[in-house]
Amino acid sequence: MFRRIIWNDLRKSPTISAIMLLFITAAAVLISLAVTLGLQLAGSIDSLMVQAKTPHFLQMHTGEINIQRLEHFAQENGAVREFQVMEFLNIDGAEIKIGDSTLEDSVQDNGLTTQSQSFDYLLNLDGQIIRPADGEIYIPLAYAKDGNGLLGKNVIVAGKTFTVAGFLRDSQMNSPLASSKRFFSK
Numbered sequence: 001m002f003r004r005i006i007w008n009d010l011r012k013s014p015t016i017s018a019i020m021l022l023f024i025t026a027a028a029v030l031i032s033l034a035v036t037l038g039l040q041l042a043g044s045i046d047s048l049m050v051q052a053k054t055p056h057f058l059q060m061h062t063g064e065i066n067i068q069r070l071e072h073f074a075q076e077n078g079a080v081r082e083f084q085v086m087e088f089l090n091i092d093g094a095e096i097k098i099g100d101s102t103l104e105d106s107v108q109d110n111g112l113t114t115q116s117q118s119f120d121y122l123l124n125l126d127g128q129i130i131r132p133a134d135g136e137i138y139i140p141l142a143y144a145k146d147g148n149g150l151l152g153k154n155v156i157v158a159g160k161t162f163t164v165a166g167f168l169r170d171s172q173m174n175s176p177l178a179s180s181k182r183f184f185s186k
Contacts, residue, residue, distance in 0.1 A: 053119035137162035
């Protein structure tokens, strides 16, 4: 009975039926693409965090650090497997010039850092740990709006000129939600 009703409907209006079939097919394709994209995004975030060995906790501190007290805390606390102290030279945005513009109006805390020794690595676009040469700088992806047009150009940081060697993927501070951005140079 239902088969006959459907067949009669298809014979009476083949154009409308074809258009409906087209829209149903397009909706199914778009839903499957959205699911695939979501899964790939989740996988790429996990992959970045594994490659960079992202720490579970990051604390930014200003002033002197009592290393002995920190080491004692880490040894006494069973939840701490490993810790490290890295320096971050906070630089006013007006002192950083990328291309023709400065970061004067940026709300980010911008600064220079060094490569980590044991985890929280800064990676290049291929997922490799960055090892810049003297005079080279890697800038955060957040500032790479012009794409590869900045490669080889000069960046002036606090009066010192560097050449952009690439862009860095920072598993901690790449997100626009992070209030700090790390530049990396030797």
